[in-house]
Amino acid sequence: MTHRPASPASIGRPEVIAQAHARSLEIGLRASETPDFHPLRRVALRELVERNQSLYIHALPVMETLHAQIVDTQSMVLLTDSHGVILHSLGDSDFVEKANRVALCPGVSWAEADRGTNAIGTTLVDGQPTVVHAGEHFLHANRILTCSCAPIADPFGRTIGALDVSGDTRGFHKHTLALVRMSAQMIENHLFSNQFADAIRVHFHARAEFIGTLFEGLAAFAPDGTFLSANRSALFQFGQPLEQLQKQPFDALFGIAFARLLQQITRAPGESITLTLQSGVRVVARGEYAAPRYVAPAEDLAGFAPRQTGPASTRPSTRSAEAPPAPPATLDTLDTGDAQVATILRRVAKLRGRDIPMLVLGKTGTGKEWLARAIHHDSPRRAAPFVALNCASLPDTLIEAELFGYEDGAFTGAKKRGSVGKIVQADSGTLFLDEIGDMPLAQQVRLMRVLQERTVVPLGGTRAIPVDLRIICATHRNLREMIEAGTFREDLYYRINGLVVTLPPLRERTDLAALVTRILAMQSDGERLPTRVSDEVLERFERCRWPGNLRQLANVLRTASIMAEGAEQIEVEDLPDDFLQDCMGVDAAAAPAAASSNQDEDCAGRPVASAQKNTSARMEDWQTTLIAQTLARLDGNVSAAARELGLARNTVYRYLRRAAPAH
Incomplete structure (x- = not known):
């Protein structure tokens, strides 16, 4: 579609352009000057x-995605440093020659002092996203351009560069600046997650569907609850500048004690909690605490995963804490000795080479995606893509475009050449739809049609694309009940449940020791981390109810491995304190129940001798031992011990008073 050039007055902020022109004149530039053709060597x-380097590495995959949005529009994407020097560019071949005529290339400064009024230089001076269109440029030579630019800030709010789209004035589109701003924010979020990889991060938004998207707020805290920083979206939601937030404790910002958040992260990793901001606004939040362990492809500007046309982009993932460790490669490696799991694996193995759909049931964190990946790896489709989509992670309006793809012009801001959806990406391979029970009814109808006809029509398109894929679905919901309630289609249910298997929760498995060993081995990945746990730790694990299942176990082991500081094995004092308290709480809850039924049981439901009589003493002994060992290791530093244990200092002092000999 051809767009008529907008008049300068209608583009942006006239006062900003006027001020920039005034600065250009003060510097002594002349509008008729010829651009400098001497870039850096x-x-x-x-x-x-x-x-x-950090800016460059995190910006590259986002630039590639942004360029894919504007391809064939006679334009280019540019990254600059904080002084306006171009570090990298991506452009349409038919526009590069024109750009070179005005020195729009790497190594050239586009600061206002060198180029007068222009989007890059003016943005860096003004600190705000800016459009400079045609005649708004100070130098006559640059008036062949329309440029849209946004500043890029580091995780502490300091401007470190700018992202710009420059193109032929005839191809200008008013939505370009919005795409550039979103891309700059994406880079900032990547930088933020990388900077605070080892911090405790809180993802939050007033609308649950925006958690995990570009628009979520991100706030980082030290292990003792000290505020570190927040991204743009978080600052907007807090309604306060960074310097004010850095003076406030966690409970003042979110309305709960920091220890409660830590407890939530360990007890139910990946699950949401409702918090209240100082403004009274209630937000949905999710905490995470784990260093990124893998790289992931850049997201495109609408929040979708882009089509993969080459090697994965090298940027740190922002979601590594939600995911369990990299799944084992085969069905054989998933067999760690539990009879229930072994039965499931034998049933699944009988379907090797047969494209019978599968439905994997199980509670959150039981390893449904691990199993799906292993099934794909053991199939004849192993050389083709394994494509996964979590139907609960995207708002209803995005699932359709993500799954089915869309054609050029299907909606405002869509890619120039459209986008290939997950179904087409999985052609010849396996499509894994996690949390299928959360798929909206309208998309269930479209998916049913794809499974029946083995073709997919992208949004805005008319041509059916043939696809050959195997589908594996998973959910923690009761689909039969949803069918009765009218929220899940019965015809789709019978299309996806060729073989149904139910993964047991961790507390019902008998292979805990083998799982611990396997997870520790996967997590080490060349680091000097423990490869085993002590007998006492394993005994504690066996008593735990594990509401977060394998995901929770992986998170607990990861945190404990770091706390062990290079030791050969994990000891009780290395375990997160809130996890220990959870286990104690289960023991305490089990005691009255055992007494009322005249049967003594531990928290896993196994008979023991007089459990109700010694639970309190055992809880006190555990806490006493943990505090004593931590104080000894930290040379009696109460503040440091309290921070490490996640306890109030008064709790540690109470222990010291109890432990002191009577006079």
Whole structure:
């Protein structure tokens, strides 16, 4: 579609352009000047890129995605440092020659002092996203351009660069600046997650469907609850500047004690909690605490995963804490000795080479995706893609475009050449639809049609694309009950449940010791981390109810491994304190129940001798031992011990008073 150039007055903020022109005149620039054609030498440019390495690495995959949005529009994407020097560019071949005529290339400064009023230089001075269109440029030579630019800030709010789209004035589109702003925010979020990889991060938003998207708020805290920083969205939701937030404790910002958040992360990792901001606004939040362990492809500007046309982009993932460790490769490696799981694996193995749909049931964190990946790896489709989509992680309006794809012009802001959906991406391979019970009814109808006809029609398209894939679905919901309630289609249910298997919760498995060993081995990944746990730790694990299942076990082991500080095995004092309290609480709850039934049981339901009589003493002994060992290791530093244990200092002091000999 051809867009008529908008008049300068209708583009942006006239006062900003006027002020920029005034600065250009004060500097002594002349509008008729010829652009400088002397970029930095190759060695100097390489050194500049190295000095801006973090910005460069995290921006590249986002630039590629942004370029895919605007391809064939006679334009280019540019990244600059904080002084306006271009570090990298991606452009349409038919526009690069025109860009070179005005020195729009790597190694050239587009600061206002060098180029007068222009989107890059003016954005860096003004600190706000800016459009400079045609005649709004100060230099006559640059008036062939329309440029949309947004600043990029580091995790502490300091401007470190700018992202710009420059193109032929005839191809200008008013939505371009919105795409650039979203891309800059995406880069900032990647930088934020990388900077605070080892911090405790809170993802939050007033609307649950925005958690895990570009628009979520991100706030980082030290292990003792000290506020570290927040991203743009978080600052907007808090309604306060960064310097004010840094003076406030966690409970003042979110309305609950920091220890409660830590307890939530360990007890039910990946699950949401409702918090209340100082403004009184209630937000849905999710905490995470784990260093990124893998790289992931960049998300595109609508929040979708892009089509993969080459190697995965190298940027740290922002969601590593939600995911369990990388799944084992085969069905054989999933067999760690539990009879229930072994039966499931034998049933699944009988379907090797047969494209019978599967439905995997089980509670959150039981390893449904692990199983799906192993099934794919053991099938004749192993060389083709394994494509996963969590139907609960996207708002209803995005699932359709994500799953089925869309054509050019299907909606405002869509890619110039459209987008290939997950179904087409999985052609010849396996499509894994996690939390299928959360798929909206309208998309259930479309998915049913794809399964029947083995073709998919993208949004806005008319041509049916043939697909050959195997489908594996998973859910923790009761689909039969949903069918009765009218929220899940019965015809789709019978299309996806060729073989139904139910993964047992962790507390019902008999292979806990083998799972611990396997997870520790996967998590070490070349680091000097413990490869086993002590007998006492394993005994505690066996008593735990594990509401978060394998995901919770993996998180507990990861945290404990770091706390063990290079030791050969994990000891009780290395375990997160809130996890220990959870186990104690289960023991305490089990005691009255055992007394009322005249049968003594531990928290896993196994008979023991007089459990109700010694639960309190055992709880006190555990806490006493843990505090004593931590104080000894920290040379009696109460504040440090309290921070490490996640306890109030008064709790540690009470222990010291009890432990002191009577006079």
